[in-house]
Amino acid sequence: MEKINVGVIGLGHRGMGTLQNILCERQDINITYVCDEYPDRTEQGRATVEKKMGKSPAATTVWQEVVSSKDVDVIINTTAWEGHIPISVAAMELGKPVCMEAGGAYSLEDCFLLVDAYEKTGAHCMMAENCCYNRDELMVLNLVREGLLGKVVHCEGGYLHDLREEICFGEENRHYRLRNYRHRNTENYPTHELGPIAKIMNINRGNRLTYLVSMASGSWGLNEYAKQNDKVNPELKTFPFKQGDIVKTLIKCRGGETIAITLDTTLPRCYSRGLTVRGTKGLYFEDGNGVYLDGMCSEWGKDYYNNKNEFFEKYEHRLWKSDITKKITFGHGGMDWLVYEAFFEYVKKGGNPPIDTYDTATWMAITPLAATSIEKGSIPVEIPDFTKGKWQNRTDICTGYFSLDV
Structure with missing residues (x-):
């Protein structure tokens, strides 16, 4: 099976940990794009992928570039809470599934935007609720x-x-x-x-x-x-x-x-x-x-x-x-690893994700x-x-x- 092209947005403490220790360890994906609003974090992410996977991904501080890239099939959204829903909705509207870190919404309307995006395109947003x-x-x-x-x-x-x-x-x-x-x-x-x-x-x-x-x-x-x-x-x-x-x-x-x-x-x-x-x-x-x-x-x-x-x-x-x-x-005793296994199973096989x-x-x-x-x-x-x-x-x-x- 062809490898899945992954864009990672958000490279703070949680995002970098996920990138380095979970995503870069997977043999079934290519990390084609990394992004953070801070240039130093973006460069750290790019260098990490190049070192661990042997190929440098594209890197940017503009998340819209990642979401719209033809070289990205799915989005891993590990941004600050404020970026969870806007970024996820933008990706879903392009038919790209999203795995999004845990956190609450800022408005009820944003939650309905998530649901609307899924019902229009069939692309799910799975929360990476590791617990x-x-x-x-x-x-x-x-x-x-x-x-x-x-x-x-x-x-x-x-x-x-x-x-x-x-x-x-x-x-x-x-x-x-x-x-x-x-x-x-x-x-x-x-x-x-x-x-x-x-x-x-x-x-x-x-x-x-x-x-x-x-x-x-x-x-x-x-x-x-x-x-x-x-x-x-x-x-x-x-x-x-x-x-x-x-x-x-x-x-x-x-x-x-x-x-x-x-x-x-x-x-x-x-x-x-x-x-x-x-x-x-x-x-x-x-x-x-x-x-x-x-x-x-x-x-x-x-x-x-x-x-x-x-x-x-x-x-x-x-x-x-x-x-x-x-x-x-x-990953917190293994639960982080398993939640990403679950997400990529959904991406490969279709249907519904467990979350x-x-x-x-x-x-x-x-x-x-x-x-x-x-x-x-x-x-x-x-x-x-x-x-x-x-x-x-x-x-x-x-x-x-x-x-x-x-």
Whole structure:
């Protein structure tokens, strides 16, 4: 089969890591174009591809040149959040599939633009929501589908990651989070852990998200961090950051289930995604590293803490038992590698990707909707049905090796 010609747009920390350690390791693609708004990053990307793949790609600081190039078949979009939807839509309108990094949208209208572009051209925008392919999350998906936890009633998760250094040194490192935390107050990174939860709850495939309520705390964490670090821009010691330190978003599903998503990135903490799945027969609890089944221990007991590994032998997901994991060289324990394997399988074989445009739009929409809820006193806000009713009886699901639906 002919190799796929790939254009990579966005070469910051995440983009360069993806380029160097995942894309340049693939034997089935040519990286024909690289792009970043900063010339030094563009040159670093070009030199990396030349060194690792033996051929220099075209390089530019103008993303439109990449999207429109006849030498590019698909786009890898690892830009700052602001570039996710405009670049993806432009590529899709030319019939070019897109794999786009995680993040929330800036408006509901942008989410509809994604869906419109797909429905006009058939080119999907697959979000590279790597957590959907993490070993633990896939094992939990198996637990649910095997019925071990019973009927799923409620799920929780979030992005629980101390990013104070990344944000406060955003000017020096040219990182987009600083400007977002200055001027926005919302659930800005919902797809950790909404992506895996959506698969557990069959969202857009027999179930859907109907409305949300979001609430944000005040903002103190970044100011305190700046006061205690002399190297941080002194302005940040008193800057009135708009982004709340903790954001809680509650979501109601059409089937009656509930979801709680947390953003927790500006206070001291250890990393977690806090995945919790509650069912009528048991629960999975990431922070306890365990699975609890009805009757497993006494009412006050915690014998199930740290027993997760006992369940891997029987409920390990097929992807993590397969030879494909031997290829993994990089990427958050392997989940980055797997999500790109899934994308390129879709590009080669057609059909639907495991995370399709309807999923991408639905998950990204949480960000502007949460902003509206917070701004208006935590009022309930309706979540649109981007599938226009198709969620009730989806037939166009992914059936490939990397499917999250079968």
